[in-house]
Amino acid sequence: MFSSVTSAALCGIDACIVNVETDVGCGLPTFDMSGYLGSEVKEAKERVRIAIKNSDIELAPQRIVINISPADIRKEGTGFDLPIAVGILVSNGIIKESAIQDTLIIGELSLDGTVNPVNGVLPIVCAAKEAGIKLCIIPKANLTEGSIAQGIQLYGAESLKEVISILSGDSQYGVSANNSSDYNSENIDSICESGEDYLDIKGQYIAKRATLIAAAGMHNIMYIGPPGSGKTMLAKRIPTILPDMTYEEMLKVTKIYSVAGKLDAKKGLITKRPFRSPHHTITSAAMLGGGRIPRPGEITLAGSGVLFLDEMTEFKPDLMESLRQPLEDKKITLVRLNAAFTYPAEFMLAAAINPCKCGYYPDRNRCHCSEYDIRRYIGRISNPMWDRFDMCVKVDEVTYSDIAGEYNVSEQYNERDNYNIDSECNETSEYINADIYKEQDEYSIYTSAYMKSQVEKARSIQQKRFANSKTDYNSRMTMREIKKYCSLDKEAAEVMEAMYKKLSMSARGYGKVLKTARTIADLSGSENIQKEHITEALFYYRK
Structure with a gap:
């Protein structure tokens, strides 16, 4: 007797509906399987045969043929055990064929x-819903995860006997409740509550300001400073100032973690923006994704969140160079002999390095590195990779007055205020304007709550700006959009032209500065990019 059970195979971070076709007939007792199967699927015949026997079901010796179609899709994993078993039971008349429709x-x-x-x-489950399937029978341990998808009935089964009872209409195995409705916009804040706050970081107002700008426009940022200056603390708190994820973002991130096998079965929907910080010994397959059956790597797991590379100069050069294309394309395609898998790579990159091997340059009282050693150390990061960073900020050592609580925001801005753009291009002196920050209470400026509110305001401006575009953030503007939204007045254009020549910028670097300036203008509520916005953006450009 022939039967067909609906199941699904994973294809990247999505799923494809497949049919498990079973034919049971007379002949020599054999168990044959076909349909472009992986080794785990081929092993299912032994698991299924013994599982049916140990479920107190006696089957007569028979010839069993299983085909999982379509045959051009590779089937991997152990998830086909249950549909194969159900198909055999349907073909033997133990389960009614109408029950599996x-x-x-x-x-x-x-x-x-x-x-x-x-x-x-x-x-x-999402693929089943899109295909118009009304009911899914999944492992009970996966019930919380499956319930994230709304609008489809789910049963969680602990054993093959329970599956038989469910398909026989036993009401004691009730339909699961869709708990996704618990994650509405009103209570996401409490779910995403974190104990980390930028107020914990003493001093470092320039670095905090740079982090605020980076978060507002999803700009890649590099922190350079001596050990213990707070680079890692600055990066780890970036998710606390990013806007709350939308339900669509939560669903997408949760799908990725589900496919990767990193989803907490008890928590279900991921509501926090990911923060991934791999060690510098990580392999290319773990970073980019890969393996015999390609699985998402760190750049995909950091989607909608932050990928932090601490001590970036310690990473393998070929690994760093392999990040260049995903950073531009926001996706990565892994090609294997039988298929190609495309994974998203929509993350914000943050990195931290020391200024030299010992970490204390330019303090010559402690740093004894030669100029050659310093250039060689920084040179581990290639110029094309440097170009992928929109912003580069120096993180100075924390002073005693900062640690003791004697805050002076005005003094912290001296270095940035005295960054004289025109001293490098022999024009009239202009300084970066930080008066708006000096007038505010330093305790309220750089709390995560206040910074998050500023980021959300800037993001709302960007949402309106790109309402009819595929672009989401300033950092992802195309050249056509840069020309449209980043026009400069005469003064700003003169400064930009002079620094473009002085710093030998690439075309990509030029675009990065304009994108950063656009975000700075959004934070200040300015419709147009002014000279001070360009000046501040240039301050954060690597020199």
Whole structure:
């Protein structure tokens, strides 16, 4: 007798609906499987045979043929155990064929008939919903994850016996409640509450200001400073000032973690923006994604959040260079012999380095590195990779007055205020204007709550600006959009031209400065980019 059970196979971070076709007939007792199967799927026949026997179901010796179609899609993993078992039982008349109509089944079987959890349940349930399937039977351990997808009925099964009962209409195994409605816009703030705050960082007002700008426009930022100056603390708190994720962003991030097998089964929907900080010994496959069956790497797991590379100069040069294309394209395609997998890479890159090997340059009382050693150390990061950073900020050592609580915001801005653009291009002296910050209470300026409110205001301006575009943030503007939204007046254009020549900027670097200036203008509420905005953006450009 022939039967067909609906299931799904993972294709990247999405799922494809497949049919598990079963034919049971007379002949020599054999168990054959086909349909472009991976080794885990081929091993299912032994698990399924023993699981059915240990579920107190006796089957006569028979010839069993399983085909999982379409045959041009690679099937991997152990999630096909349960649909194969159900197909055999339907073909033997133990389960009615009408019971599996409009029903998707997924799960791994133990030898005793227990249904074990599998990866990728969320994208599978979402694919079932899009295909018009009304019911999904999934492992009970994956029920919280599957319930994230709204508008589809779910059953969570712990054993093959329970699956048989569910398909027989036993009401004791009730439909799961969709708990995604708990994550509405009114309570996301409490869910995403974090104990980290920028108020914990003493001093470093220029670095905090740079971080605020970077977060507002999703600009890549580099921190340079001696050990213990707070570079890592600055980077780790970036998620606390980024806007709350929308439901669509939460769903996308949760799908990625589900496929990667990194989703907490008890928590379900991911509501916090990811912060990934891999060690410098990480491999290319772990960073970019890969393996025999390509799985998402760190650049994909950091989607909608922050990827932080601490001690970036210690990473392998070829690994750093491999990040250049994903940073531009916001995606990565992994090609294998039988398929190509495309994963998103929509992250904000933050990195931290020391100014030299010992970390104390230019303090010659402690730094004994030669100029050659310093250039060689910084040169581990290539110029094309430097061009991927919109902003570069110096993080100075924290003074005793900062630690003791004797704050003086005006003094902290002296270096930036005295950054004389025109001293390098022999024009009239102009300084970066920080008066608006000097007039405010330093305790309220750089709390995460205040910085987040400023970021949200700037993001709302960007949303209106790019309402009819695929662009989301200033940092991702195309050259056509830069020309449209980053026009300069005569004074600003003169400064930009002089510094372009003086710093030997690339075309990409020129665009990065204009994008940063656009974000600075948004934070100040200015419709047009003024000279002070360009000047501040140039201050953060690597010299």
